[in-house]
Amino acid sequence: MTFSVLILILSIQYSCFKMWSNIPKMIEDGFIDDKGVAKQEGIYEIAPKMPTICMSRLPWYIDGPTEGQQLIFKLVVTDNAQATNLAEIVVCNSFHDAETTTFEMFPEILPIGPLFADQELRKPVGQFWPEDISCLEWLGSQSEGSVVYVAFGSFTIFDPRQFRELAEGLELTGRPFLWVVRPDFTSDGLGKAWFDEFQSRVAGKGMIVSWCPQQQVLAHPAVACFVSHCGWNSTMEGVRNGVPILCWPYFADQFTNRSYICDIWRTGLAVTLGDGVVTKEEVKSKLEQVIGDEGIAERVGMLRNAARRSIGEGGSSYENFQRFVTLLNE
16 A cells, blocks of 8 residues: 555654754754763753753663764764654654653644554554463452552563662562563573572562453453553553553663653653662662652543543544545555
8 A cells, every 4th residue: 555645653652752853953052962862961842841852861871882873873863864854744652741841842742542453352563472461360369459550561681689688678578469570571690490499489479470361361350560660651651541650660661651640741750770770679669659659649540531531532642643634545
C-alpha cells in the first residue's frame, strides 16, 4: 500500500522528541558541543510545564565508552532531522491531559494513546521472551492493592551488588511481590547459590518470572505499585491502569519520563542513589511512601480517568485515531 501522507509514529513522549529537534539550538546556545557532550551543568528547559532535562543525563547518554555515546548522538541528530523534514503528521502514544502544554504548543501532533492490546487479552507484538501466565493465577490469590510489581523492560542490566540490594529491599517490605527477572537481567557474578537461597526465603511471598503479560498484570486489582525503568510504553500502561510508579530510570528518554511522573503528574516517586547504588533500605522506604501516599493515590486515579476518557468514544485520542485511520486510507 502506498500512502499519500508521510506519517511519523513515535514510541517516546513528544517532549523528548522535541528536545532532539532542539539539538542545533542547544549547540548554538552553548549547552552541548557538536558531539553531544554537556558544556553546562544543571537542567535544560524546553518550555514551562514541560519536563526538564538534566544535563548530566541527556537522552543519548549511555554507560560505557564515549564512542558509543557519540554514535547514538549522531544517529539521533541525523534520524530526527530526516524524520522531522519528511513527516507531514506526527502520531504518538500519549493523550492530551498527559502532555497538555506540549500539545497546545504543537497542535500538529496527534496523540492517540494510551495504546494497549484489545480487551487486555491479546498478546502485544514484539515480545522477546515467552510470557509466564501462571503469575496471573498467583495474583488472583493475593489481597487487593497488596502486590509490588517490578519490571525493568527489555534492556536494563543490573550488576550483582544492585541486584542483591533490590532483592533484599523487596524482602524487607514484607509485601508480596511479582518480579520480572530476564535471563540477561544481571551481569556475571551474582552466584546461583545466593539466588537460590533468596528464592527459598521469599517462597510464598514473592514470585519471580522471566517475562509476563504486563498489561494484564497492571490491570489486576492486586497490584499496588509498579517499580519501573520508566520506558514510555510501560509508563502509559501504568497510567491507564491507575498504578503509582516507583521510578528507576536507566537510560535515554526514561529520565524525562521520570520527570513527568514525579514532577508534573506527581503520580510516583524516584529512587535515590547512595554511594553508587540504590540500597535495600531506600527500596523499602520509597515503596512504603509511594503506596501510602493518599495524594499520589488521588492523582493517579484522576490521570487514569483522563486516560480512559481520551480513548473512549468522543475522547481526544479516539477522535485523533479516527483521523489517523482516515489519513492511512487516503
